Amino acid sequence: MTDLSFPPLPGALPDKRQVAASFSRAAASYDSVAELQRDVGQQLLDRLPPSFMPQRWLDLGCGTGYFTRALGARFGASTGLALDIAEGMLNHARPQGGAAYFVAGDAERLPLQAASCDLVFSSLAVQWCADFATVLSEAHRVLKPGGVLAFTSLCVGTLYELRDSWRQVDGLVHVNRFRGFETYQHLCAASGLKVVSLENRPHVLYYPDVRSLTHELKALGAHNLNPGRPGGLTGRARILALVEAYEQFRQAQGLPATYQVVYAVLEKPL
Numbered sequence: 368m369t370d371l372s373f374p375p376l377p378g379a380l381p382d383k384r385q386v387a388a389s390f391s392r393a394a395a396s397y398d399s400v401a402e403l404q405r406d407v408g409q410q411l412l413d414r415l416p417p418s419f420m421p422q423r424w425l426d427l428g429c430g431t432g433y434f435t436r437a438l439g440a441r442f443g444a445s446t447g448l449a450l451d452i453a454e455g456m457l458n459h460a461r462p463q464g465g466a467a468y469f470v471a472g473d474a475e476r477l478p479l480q481a482a483s484c485d486l487v488f489s490s491l492a493v494q495w496c497a498d499f500a501t502v503l504s505e506a507h508r509v510l511k512p513g514g515v516l517a518f519t520s521l522c523v524g525t526l527y528e529l530r531d532s533w534r535q536v537d538g539l540v541h542v543n544r545f546r547g548f549e550t551y552q553h554l555c556a557a558s559g560l561k562v563v564s565l566e567n568r569p570h571v572l573y574y575p576d577v578r579s580l581t582h583e584l585k586a587l588g589a590h591n592l593n594p595g596r597p598g599g600l601t602g603r604a605r606i607l608a609l610v611e612a613y614e615q616f617r618q619a620q621g622l623p624a625t626y627q628v629v630y631a632v633l634e635k636p637l
């Protein structure tokens with residue numbers, strides 16, 4: 368059952384076609400800058416129950432397929448399916464293998480039969496879904512009893528240094544919006560799945576300058592796609608003001624960019 372007291376956020380998250388187009392464009396550059404994504408996904412793999420051996424697994428929001436290949440290597444005898452909303456990502460992932468099937472689809476409307484998977488693995492994808500209650504109910508539907516949903520996501524506080532710096536410059540939305548951790552807690556508790564673990568851990572990356580950070584976000588396809596984002600070119604004066612504002616956060620290691628990562632393992636009751 369989903370919790371209707373936490374409705375979708377109309378207009379607060381980007382349009383799905385824009386998300387798909389942005390990630391498709393980023394497919395070729397993504398892996399060269401995806402240090403955080405690899406680290407977070409590896410930590411999610413480490414959280415899977417040690418003796419767990421799914422017959423059928425789903426990599427939901429597989430991107431370039433880095434974790435599809437890791438899952439394929441770990442669960443060699445099983446059947447894997449990699450799914451993403453961005454065709455460009457699937458075209459990049461498919462030739463590299465790891466799963467038996469690579470399918471275009473939406474996490475909020477899975478093209479899978481009920482009770483068809485033992486594991487739904489999803490790393491850093493569901494923060495792009497406006498209706499997370501539906502993502503959970505879809506995971507619940509496709510999992511077999513005893514099956515596991517393991518996901519990571521991002522929550523409020525992610526890239527707060529960039530958000531605050533832009534706010535000082537023009538007060539506009541320049542950073543993607545994220546759900547609060549307490550919303551993840553409420554929705555997971557109301558999902559009908561048993562919450563085995565759910566935690567929020569910050570990861571901080573350091574950059575020599577603001578340009579390196581914004582170029583990386585673009586290479587990942589994760590730059591700002593929010594409705595309400597400023598259109599047109601970003602003028603030189605505003606960039607200089609942004610750089611000056613962000614410098615206030617500088618530490619010995621460089622300019623910090625904080626990611627608030629959610630790690631979750633849920634189980635469908637028998």
Ligand SMILES: C[S@@+](CC[C@H](N)C(=O)[O-])C[C@H]1O[C@@H](n2cnc3c(N)ncnc32)[C@H](O)[C@@H]1O
Pocket residue numbers: 383386387390391401404405408427428429430431432433434450451452453456472473474475489490491492493495496589
């Ligand atoms: C940051 S990438 C993560 C990719 C991969 N899981 C990893 O850890 O490297 C997020 C991926 O989620 C996909 N995505 C976003 N919204 C989605 C949706 N509604 N359904 C399926 N995939 C989605 C994007 O196209 C993108 O490939």
